[in-house]
Amino acid sequence: MNCMVAQSGGPTVAINASLAGVLRANEETHAYEKVFGAVNGILGVLDEKFLDLTDQMKTIPEFTDRLIHTPAMYLGSCRYKIPTDDTAIAVYQKIFSILKKMNVESFFYIGGNDSMDTVDKLSAYAKEYNIPIRVVGIPKTIDNDLVRIDHTPGFGSAARYVAASVREVAMDAYIYAVKSVTIVEIMGRDAGWLTAASALARTESSPAPDYIYLPEAAFDLEKCIRDTRALLEKKDTVVLAISEGIRDKDGNYISTADSGSDIFGHNHLSGAGKTLENILKNRLKVKVRSIEINVLQRSAMHLASGRDLSEAEALGNHAFHYALEGQTGVMAVLERTSGDPYKVRYDSCPVHEIANQVKPVPRSWINAEGNDVTDEMLAYLRPLIQGEPHVRFKDGLPDYLPVEHLLD
Amino acid sequence: MNCMVAQSGGPTVAINASLAGVLRANEETHAYEKVFGAVNGILGVLDEKFLDLTDQMKTIPEFTDRLIHTPAMYLGSCRYKIPTDDTAIAVYQKIFSILKKMNVESFFYIGGNDSMDTVDKLSAYAKEYNIPIRVVGIPKTIDNDLVRIDHTPGFGSAARYVAASVREVAMDAYIYAVKSVTIVEIMGRDAGWLTAASALARTESSPAPDYIYLPEAAFDLEKCIRDTRALLEKKDTVVLAISEGIRDKDGNYISTADSGSDIFGHNHLSGAGKTLENILKNRLKVKVRSIEINVLQRSAMHLASGRDLSEAEALGNHAFHYALEGQTGVMAVLERTSGDPYKVRYDSCPVHEIANQVKPVPRSWINAEGNDVTDEMLAYLRPLIQGEPHVRFKDGLPDYLPVEHLLD
Numbered sequence: 002m003n004c005m006v007a008q009s010g011g012p013t014v015a016i017n018a019s020l021a022g023v024l025r026a027n028e029e030t031h032a033y034e035k036v037f038g039a040v041n042g043i044l045g046v047l048d049e050k051f052l053d054l055t056d057q058m059k060t061i062p063e064f065t066d067r068l069i070h071t072p073a074m075y076l077g078s079c080r081y082k083i084p085t086d087d088t089a090i091a092v093y094q095k096i097f098s099i100l101k102k103m104n105v106e107s108f109f110y111i112g113g114n115d116s117m118d119t120v121d122k123l124s125a126y127a128k129e130y131n132i133p134i135r136v137v138g139i140p141k142t143i144d145n146d147l148v149r150i151d152h153t154p155g156f157g158s159a160a161r162y163v164a165a166s167v168r169e170v171a172m173d174a175y176i177y178a179v180k181s182v183t184i185v186e187i188m189g190r191d192a193g194w195l196t197a198a199s200a201l202a203r204t205e206s207s208p209a210p211d212y213i214y215l216p217e218a219a220f221d222l223e224k225c226i227r228d229t230r231a232l233l234e235k236k237d238t239v240v241l242a243i244s245e246g247i248r249d250k251d252g253n254y255i256s257t258a259d260s261g262s263d264i265f266g267h268n269h270l271s272g273a274g275k276t277l278e279n280i281l282k283n284r285l286k287v288k289v290r291s292i293e294i295n296v297l298q299r300s301a302m303h304l305a306s307g308r309d310l311s312e313a314e315a316l317g318n319h320a321f322h323y324a325l326e327g328q329t330g331v332m333a334v335l336e337r338t339s340g341d342p343y344k345v346r347y348d349s350c351p352v353h354e355i356a357n358q359v360k361p362v363p364r365s366w367i368n369a370e371g372n373d374v375t376d377e378m379l380a381y382l383r384p385l386i387q388g389e390p391h392v393r394f395k396d397g398l399p400d401y402l403p404v405e406h407l408l409d
Numbered sequence: 410m411n412c413m414v415a416q417s418g419g420p421t422v423a424i425n426a427s428l429a430g431v432l433r434a435n436e437e438t439h440a441y442e443k444v445f446g447a448v449n450g451i452l453g454v455l456d457e458k459f460l461d462l463t464d465q466m467k468t469i470p471e472f473t474d475r476l477i478h479t480p481a482m483y484l485g486s487c488r489y490k491i492p493t494d495d496t497a498i499a500v501y502q503k504i505f506s507i508l509k510k511m512n513v514e515s516f517f518y519i520g521g522n523d524s525m526d527t528v529d530k531l532s533a534y535a536k537e538y539n540i541p542i543r544v545v546g547i548p549k550t551i552d553n554d555l556v557r558i559d560h561t562p563g564f565g566s567a568a569r570y571v572a573a574s575v576r577e578v579a580m581d582a583y584i585y586a587v588k589s590v591t592i593v594e595i596m597g598r599d600a601g602w603l604t605a606a607s608a609l610a611r612t613e614s615s616p617a618p619d620y621i622y623l624p625e626a627a628f629d630l631e632k633c634i635r636d637t638r639a640l641l642e643k644k645d646t647v648v649l650a651i652s653e654g655i656r657d658k659d660g661n662y663i664s665t666a667d668s669g670s671d672i673f674g675h676n677h678l679s680g681a682g683k684t685l686e687n688i689l690k691n692r693l694k695v696k697v698r699s700i701e702i703n704v705l706q707r708s709a710m711h712l713a714s715g716r717d718l719s720e721a722e723a724l725g726n727h728a729f730h731y732a733l734e735g736q737t738g739v740m741a742v743l744e745r746t747s748g749d750p751y752k753v754r755y756d757s758c759p760v761h762e763i764a765n766q767v768k769p770v771p772r773s774w775i776n777a778e779g780n781d782v783t784d785e786m787l788a789y790l791r792p793l794i795q796g797e798p799h800v801r802f803k804d805g806l807p808d809y810l811p812v813e814h815l816l817d
Contacts, residue, residue, distance in 0.1 A: 012581050041586045073580035080585070165806050169708040172481035173420050175815040177488070178449045201804075206811035236817055292703045300577040303712055306805065386805035396609075397714065397794035398573050403614035407583040409644055 002106040004032075004324070006054070007039035007046065009081075009112035009119070012073040013155025014305045014390075015313035016141045019111050020075060021065040022317020023139075024054055028065075032325055037103060040406055042079035043110075043119060046096055051103070052076070052406055061402070069310055070392050071401040072302040082115060083122050093126045100134055107135045107324035111317070113142035113153075117332055117356040124330030124352065135324045138332035138352050139316055143299045145194035148358040149350045150334040154316060157309030157385035159298045160198035163187055164386060166294055167202035167242060171209035174238045182229060182239045182281050184291040185210065186274030188298055190246035193217050193362045195298070197374045198382055199242035209240035217362045218371035219250035225277075226284050228372065233287060245273050302399055307388020312345065319347040343384035410514040412440075412732070414462070415447035415454065416549075417489075417520035417527070420481040421563025422713040422798075423721035424549045427519050428483060429473040430725020431547075432462055436473075440733055445511060448814055450487035451518075451527060454504055459511070460484070460814055469810070477718055478800050479809040480710040490523060491530050501534045508542055515543045515732035519725070521550035521561075525740055525764040532738030532760065543732045546740035546760050547724055551707045553602035556766040557758045559745040562724060565717030565793035567706045568606035571595055572794060574702055575610035575650060579617030582646045590637060590647045590689050592699040593618065594682030596706055598654035601625050601770045603706070605782045606790055607650035617648035625770045626779035627658035633685075634692050636780065641695060653681050710807055715796020720753065727755040751792035 006023050008016055020038070027036050038052040039045035058064045068075060083092055100108060110120050120138035127134050140147050143159035167185055174183045187196040193215025200213055211232055214220055225241075232239045248254045256276045274291035282289045312335060320333040331349040338344045366378040393400040414431050416424055428446070435444050446460040447453035466472045476483060491500055508516060518528050525546050532544040548555050551567035575593055582591045595604040601623025608621055619640055622628055633649075640647045656662045664684045682699035690697045720743060728741040739757040746752045774786040801808040 012584055041584075044586065071580075072577055074584045077586065078584040161805055165711065166705055166709070168806060168809070169480055169710065170704060172479075172809060172812070173704045173708045175812055176420055176449075176482045176486040178452065178485065178815075201806065204809075204811065206813045206816070238816065292705075293701065295700045295703075296578060296581045297574055297700075297705075300581045301574070302577065303573065383804065388805070389802065394797065396791065397569055397796070398576060398609065401576070401580060401612075403612065404580070404583055405614045407586075408614070408616075408646065 002033055003035040003037060003104045004107040004109065005037040005039055005100065005103065005105045006076065006109040006111065007042045008074045008076045009042035009078055009110060009116040010142065011113070011299065012078070013141050013143050013299050014072040014158045014302050015154040015309050016111055017071050017075045018069040018310045018313035019139045019141060019154060019317035021068045022314035023109055023321050024058060024065050025314070026318045026321035028058065030325065033106070037105070038076045041077040042081060043083070043096070044079040044081050045077070046099055047092070049099060067393065067402045069314060070302055070390055072300045075402060075404060077407045083119055093123070096123065097127065097132050097134065105134060107137065109137050109139055109320055109324070111139040111141055113140070113144070113147065114357060114359065117352050120332065121330060121352045121356040127329065135327065135329035137320045137324045137329065139320045140332055140334070141313065143195060144189050144192045146192035146359045146361070147355060148360045149355050151337040151345065152385055154309060154313035155299065156194060157306035158304070159195055160201070160382060161306045161386035162298045162301050162304045163195055163198045163294055164201035165304055167199045167210055167240070168207065170292055171202065171207055171240050174209070174240060178237060179288060180233050180237055181288040182233070182241065182285065184241045184243060184274045184277050184289065186243055186245055186272055186291060186293045188294070189216070189244050191216055191359065191361070193244050196242055196244040197362060197378050200374050200379055201382055201386060210242035211239050212241050212372040213374055214241070214243045214247045214372060215362055215367060216244050216246040216248060217364060218367045220247040220255060221371065222249065222255065222280070225372070226281065229281065230285055233285065243273055243277060247273055302390060302401070303392050305390040306386045307390050308385065310390055311388070315347060323349045340380060340384070410441055411443040411445060411512045412515040412517065413445040413447055413508065413511065413513045414484065414517040414519065415450050416482045416484045417450040417486055417518060417524040418550065419521070419707065420486070421549050421551050421707050422480040422566045422710050423562040423717050424519055425479050425483045426477040426718045426721035427547045427549060427562060427725035429476045430722035431517055431729050432466060432473050433722070434726045434729035436466065438733065441514070445513070446484045449485040450489060451491070451504070452487040452489050453485070454507055455500070457507060475801065475810045477722060478710055478798055480708045483810060483812060485815045491527055501531070504531065505535065505540050505542065513542060515545065517545050517547055517728055517732070519547040519549055521548070521552070521555065522765060522767070525760050528740065529738065529760045529764040535737065543735065543737035545728045545732045545736065547728045548740055548742070549721065551603060552597050552600045554600040554767045554769070555763060556768045557763050558742040559753065560793055562717060562721035563707065564602060565714035566712070567603055568609070568790060569714045569794035570706045570709050570712045571603055571606045571702055572609035573712055575607045575618055575648070576615065578700055579610065579615055579648050582617070582648060586645060587696060588641050588645055589696040590641070590649065590693065592649045592651060592682045592685050592697065594651055594653055594680055594699060594701045596702070597624070597652050599624055599767065599769070601652050604650055604652040605770060605786050608782050608787055609790055609794060618650035619647050620649050620780040621782055622649070622651045622655045622780060623770055623775060624652050624654035624656060625772060626775045628655040628663060629779065630657065630663065630688065633780070634689065637689065638693055641693065651681055651685065655681055710798060710809070711800050713798040714794045715798050716793065718798055719796070723755060731757045748788060748792070
């Protein structure tokens with residue numbers, strides 16, 4: 002028999018470590034003859050686009066170690082959702098007939114919310130029709146918004162990148178003895194976990210970010226302007242960390258206020274950072290710049306959290322064993338059993354408790370004024386950004402696994 | 410007697426290494442009793458805002474090593490230019506009376522073009538009035554646009570960051586099996602050196618960036634659209650690297666075409682990347698995103714080039730010795746005496762040959778079509794991004810020297 006892995010959703014630097022966890026678990030147990038990778042998620046199953054990963058492990062030197070230190074998604078992704086209408090049955094039949102043809106006993110899907118919905122549906126279908134194929138989910142998302150897990154693989158690395166970058170942006174901002182505001186816009190449209198991680202940038206001597214705004218607390222523009230103005234009376238440099246998804250008490254995104262149309266008459270949205278930059282420039286009459294911490298927060302392997310990579314691998318390993326034990330319709334999770342010293346325990350959880358749910362930042366982890374996070378948040382975050390990744394460098398640059406199979 | 414150092418212009422990750430070079434040279438030679446740092450460039454001299462760096466070396470453990478691995482500018486910066494009108498004489502008199510009062514025999518100014526103009530003027534004034542103070546320049550700029558030097562400190566590190574980031578952005582782009590264009594906007598309004606460095610991101614299997622556009626070659630928008638469309642017929646993912654300063658054959662910046670006004674009626678310029686994104690979206694009808702490689706390209710110490718830091722330190726060290734020898738009105742430079750193996754030779758050069766000059770990318774290092782760089786450029790760039798910095802980490806984050814003296 003064989004097993005198969007696919008990846009879905011947005012990239013993280015840790016998602017390939019979970020794939021490596023599955024591969025190493027099979028190497029240790031010899032449970033399956035082959036581990037196949039479906040290219041571009043569930044679409045790769047439907048299109049029968051497979052990689053023989055067991056073969057790659059044999060032919061590519063140090064394959065799993067390189068895989069762990071390769072960002073984005075080795076198997077590619079898709080945004081495909083299994084239809085919910087009459088056409089669904091044909092899709093299920095096709096998927097399972099292909100999996101049967103490939104002698105797949107266990108199918109692993111690494112992804113976020115939407116991917117867990119797929120795991121839920123596939124496993125339910127298999128149960129209903131007595132198809133002896135196990136479907137197990139492995140979590141990942143930089144947004145950290147999955148329920149029933151202490152934190153998600155990919156989040157710790159992104160948090161580390163955000164914190165280090167905000168610290169460096171602040172160093173850059175401190176050099177001029179002129180009044181200025183620097184806005185750092187961080188990913189997470191609905192969940193503020195990653196923006197909260199900017200608080201880790203602070204040191205005894207460097208207070209940046211001075212204020213932090215998450216989507217979970219209503220953004221009060223006038224208060225932000227007042228607070229920033231007051232700070233500028235005391236010092237030169239103010240640094241604000243904002244989520245791309247900050248919105249006012251009525252749920253309106255700040256950026257919709259500034260949607261201009263381009264020369265072709267198309268509306269396009271300025272980001273939250275750019276919008277706030279323009280407002281603060283106008284209202285405070287000081288130098289304001291905004292910096293978008295872009296896709297590198299999910300792709301910059303050189304600042305990955307070593308702990309995040311280890312945990313992502315361990316979740317892949319545990320998921321493999323849950324499948325071997327016959328579990329299906331579950332996702333591998335981790336629970337923090339102790340904060341200091343930091344300890345986690347791995348477990349499986351029915352995926353229907355996870356799919357399509359979200360875990361926002363609790364309001365109690367945001368200060369009353371809605372412009373900072375609490376010590377409880379910091380204690381939660383701090384262990385997640387520890388440890389160095391062992392990135393290989395070649396000719397001065399990170400040496401990642403080639404992904405020709407994704408290019409055509 | 411004492412000496413004094415100041416920093417000016419924009420930050421780089423290597424400018425503090427040059428400061429460390431001066432400090433270590435004085436430690437080795439015991440030439441001066443004190444090395445003072447003027448805070449915020451020449452303004453710090455005028456305001457008499459000084460740090461006793463000799464004292465800091467004694468009291469802060471491993472000060473110079475930490476300094477080398479601290480980004481931005483330990484001494485802060487300024488954009489001050491010495492006036493050229495009648496008020497200039499009073500400024501010169503004040504500067505030199507303060508330097509005399511501080512028993513300064515040698516004054517080192519670390520910066521780019523404008524800073525070298527200051528070095529030129531100060532040294533000329535001192536010569537004219539027989540003031541026995543030597544003024545020596547130490548170069549830095551991520552733009553790499555100084556003449557009479559093979560490359561500038563700070564450039565190699567920024568180039569490394571750009572190349573690694575473009576490689577990671579490409580990995581992020583490859584994951585979806587849909588037609589898409591990713592535009593990466595890189596700093597360098599007038600000089601394309603840093604954008605050229607994106608070419609180093611390419612690997613045998615990853616062709617990104619597919620096209621590279623520098624300010625030194627006229628940007629032909631219609632050709633860019635044609636070329637991108639043609640590529641999209643052959644493959645899914647196209648990555649374009651563009652300088653923030655790309656302009657058409659008449660010298661018009663691409664971004665001026667798209668300046669919209671905000672809700673307050675103020676014009677604000679979209680960046681080149683955002684402008685091209687909107688144009689390509691409209692014309693190619695595919696997914697297009699633009700990513701601005703922001704200030705982190707000059708502040709991200711964790712991806713600094715080890716060679717860049719060493720050379721920056723060596724230039725500080727050499728500048729110190731030129732001053733000790735009695736040279737003034739010079740800048741420390743380096744010449745590449747061999748490409749492979751890479752070797753450099755240090756020298757001094759009269760600063761009036763450097764101040765206010767710029768070194769654009771030679772047109773012959775750009776391909777005939779104006780959308781890529783040549784092998785000669787690659788051979789020039791490759792040695793500059795080699796070597797790892799020894800960044801200290803504490804609690805998972807880079808541990809930089811505190812800069813309280815810049816904050817108030």
